[in-house]
Amino acid sequence: MTAPATNGAGGEERRELTATVLNIQRMSSEDGPGLRTTVFIKGCSLECTWCHNPEAVCAKPQLVWHAERCIGSAHCVRPCPESAITLRQVAPTSSGAGPCSEVVIDHARCTACGECLLRCPSAALEMLGKDWKPEDLFDEVMKDEEYFAGDGGGVTVSGGEPGLRAPFVDAFLARCRTRGIHTAVDTCGMCSPHALRLIATQADLVLYDLKEIDPAKHRAFTGQSNERILANLEELGRMIRDKQVGCDLWIRTPLIPGATATEENVAAIGDYIARELGDLVERWELCSFNNLAADKYRRLGQEWAYETTALLSDSELRGFEAVARRSGVNPDIVVAGGPVRIDCDDETATVE
């Protein structure tokens, strides 16, 4: 289901170098130092059960319908060449607001041709994913060049998994670096060693996800064992040590209740970092689970096992933070954040 890792630049160069970009997030404050423009590339090599960006998993563009934007014109139905759009009558809401029918997209039939989008007056239909060429994407992110300089900001390529589009990322980030823009990639590590080398070479900072240390559990949570991920990380460490690449390294660990959020896992990841990477890691971010993705799954016609999962409490998050600090790493690199249960809130969801 996920796109195969590339086997080298040769195969890619015959095609035009493009990537399907889910979103270009400007003035991002959460994906590396300073203010950044984060490019989310579609297509991921993992299928994490908790994934909060499910629209980034599939490499292909996907059509979604936003009920709250729909005015019920039904203009989208007839133009669909695949007959993938139908209307379903629903009971009117108590306030009488909103359409009295739902747009149902047959995702199996939809080829993402976009005909329906052109006819939708209220932009209730959205195509997730747009193809970009590196040079155009560069022009786009450069709109915020003046905001990058102030605090070490720049460009982050995230996903999905940027390693799946390594030649594209390489070409895009090379342009950024030539212009003196700080570059970062956010990777889950599940890509070919060659791809990782390619993107790390162009990055001033690699944000590397380490979700679960136990290979079997990792397979259960994400569909893949973590052996490749750990091997890639160790190789990246060697390259940094040998100065083959010049990037800083941050590790990110999502704390998912009932999955990765266990003291054993946090301690073991810490132990691994201390052992394998030592002082190469500048920052280890523990990111608490957030529960806001339910509607995204619904719009994609998918189920989400975590729909009713409670957030961590603040004391749980602080507990994991303490475990991480005691795990053998330099305690100063540990940063814990993200939403926690409201009764003991100290950090809020970010609304912009």
Add this chain to the structure above:
Amino acid sequence: MSAQQQHAVCQDLKTPHGLSPRIRRLRDFYFEGLAREWNNEFSCWTTGTPWDVVFDETSYYIVPEVYAFLSTFAASTLQAAQPVELATDFWNWSLPERRAWFIREVMVNYVPKEILPGDLLAGARFNVLASRCWSKNEAAERNRAIDGAGGARAATKRFHDHGYGNAGATPGHLVPGHARALEIGWKGIHEDIESRYQGLCESDKRGSKGAQLRAMLTAATMPAQVAQGYADLCRRLAGDEPDSRRAEELWNMAGNLDRVPWEPARTFEEAVQALWINHMLVMSDENYPGPGVSFGRIDQYLYPYWQRSLADGMDREFGKEILKCLWIHCNTAYDAMIRVGGNQGITSGFGQLITLSGMGADGRDTTNDLSFAILEVIDEMSPILEPKPNVRLHRNSPDQLLDKVIDMIASSQGAPFLLNFDERSMAGLMREARVAGCEDLIHEGNVFEYAPVGCLENTMVGNDRSGTVDNNLNLLKAVELALTGGKDLTPALDPLSGQAAPLSQDGPETGEPARFSCWEEFWQAYLEQTHYIIESCVNLYEKTERLRAEYCPTPYLSCLVKGCADKGLDITQGGAELSFTTINAGTFATTVDSLLAIKYLVYDNNLIDIDGLIDALKANWQGYETLQAWAKFRAPKYGRDDAAADEMAARVMAVWTTDTWKYRTLSTRRRFRPGMLSWNYWVGDGYIMAASADGRPRGKFLSNALCPSSGADIHGPTANANSAGQALGGRATGGNGDWGDYLNALPNGASHTMTFSPSLLRNQEHRRKFKAFLRGYCRNGGTALQVNVLDADMLRDAQEHPEDYRHLLVRVTGYNAYFTSIGRELQDEIIARESHGAGS
């Protein structure tokens, strides 16, 4: 700046802290409001003639909310007026001499003098409505010009009721030459005027120049006489004061008042005392409590006195106490109408603006210890409204200043001040110098001395009155007239009677739009109608400008503004060296988006013909919801950093600003210059103006100043800021801008408000990121920024009106989603979080 914005700025301020018992007592005393034994509400003073006028309604023609009360105010204030015994030959004098004498007489001999509890500054009551000192003939002529046929009042009301906007010659809105008055004292000012008077030939002495200078000589003795009254009072109080420390303070104040403001100030205490008396008497002279009577770069011109007093042993905290007393005095301006409304007369409309920091010569930063002391004063006194602070930032602003500013924004849940951006602002003033040919007065070597007045309206200092709020024009009216060939789209309704005005051919006949074969023809019609609305505004302004010049001299203020004594002209007659008046364009984004929508719907995509669109607008979009959705959600919009849309914005900007520069007032030869300030008009006029092609129905707010339309800002703050900067002209390459690389079509500046997530300010790491934004704004953005912080109320509004908040993002590390597209329950949870987290 709108009332709404002000409210948002002020509602969540933290509690005052670090106040000495003296200041706490003064502050508490102030907020007792009507319960105070003392207050500074208007007192009214008359010559005693039956035709006297003490309330000049034209001062309030830019405040449509009061149109319905103008006659009431005029009648009741006259009824309340107390007679002043006139000098025997009073009626033989010229009008400026009468008025100068009358105001001085009232302030020196009639208005009671008191010292507020524990206060370190004298000068308490200053809100007066004093006789205009008109003879019977003068009053008759002036009144005829107000309410006779073709009079100013009806013309003003018509302009407003038909959705054009408003205009009127308005007091305040300048920075008097305070630095000079402190340096040479009124003694020096008086000597200067005296020598000019003596230098006049005999016929000039007998003429209007001589009369004006004699009036100014009278006015120039007022501050010392007022100060002497307070000095005597301080001595009396000191004699009766049982607390020896307080008695010492009062003796000290008396000593200061013996010297200043007549003599040059020597110490910080003297300088602030002199500054306050000089400032408060401007408000007395104009009979106008505060709006836009601005202090300018107070941290620069008070700094030598601050340094000297510190060196002589003044305790820094005592220096701050003196400033805090000044803060309280400024707030008593609101007492003017203390019985009106539910908030002790405290509205958000006043703006005795102070300016802090900013660029100096050679691009150097001018931040000093006094800048920080004043920021501390603001921080410790908050929440308090006056004086309104504006912090000037530029590319070399020090981190220490930005850090302090951002900490204050974070702890106040929004900026307790406005931010002004020097490079873009100075570019606007350099443009003005070039276009208007006043490069001898504004140039590379002095443009950095500029200061904003009121909120953010940029002017030079001590020689400049540029009518910064006097003309407020809705550009959108030109789109409406282009759609109808010069008539109102829907009949204007009288706000009191509800009666519909008959449609008339008001603008030029630009033809039936159905006959336009292409977009360019529509654009031509828009151009012609834009000429028309600007000319209409200019003509309306003339009605009150002429009256003010002829009947409302302000000789005291004229003493403080360079040019008036040179020319022997009152400031109301164009005496200031720099004497412009400003048209502020409102509805900018609504206009640009409407033009973009017409092009998109009718000419580019054939979604409807123009008559169909006009029908939809006449129907206020009722029955045309699908078309409205196309206009609202699919047509391009300004504010997204979209080059094509922003180019339309730049075209609209070029058209109206170029037209504006073409005009001068007839009576006073003041040239018109452009700016963008929407005060609160974008709210109220939204109920007056017909539906617009951008999808807005009548009754929805118009766009505010330079801001994108509500809900149009879909690519976040950096895109919004970039569009704003582009609309002003963007940047040229190779130093070919108006100032450096910077271009700016608006010398008056442009109001720009942005709302940020509190999480962007939640810790030091994120505050550094916000600092990077401000540094980027300095390079790419507009002239001024009001920072608001998103609060729970706004999120609740987003729940109720999701169409206005489509692109509000919820962001958690590595995750983002639209607020409006997550379920109600989770929205509620986020709102609860924001409420919970506020102020932490």
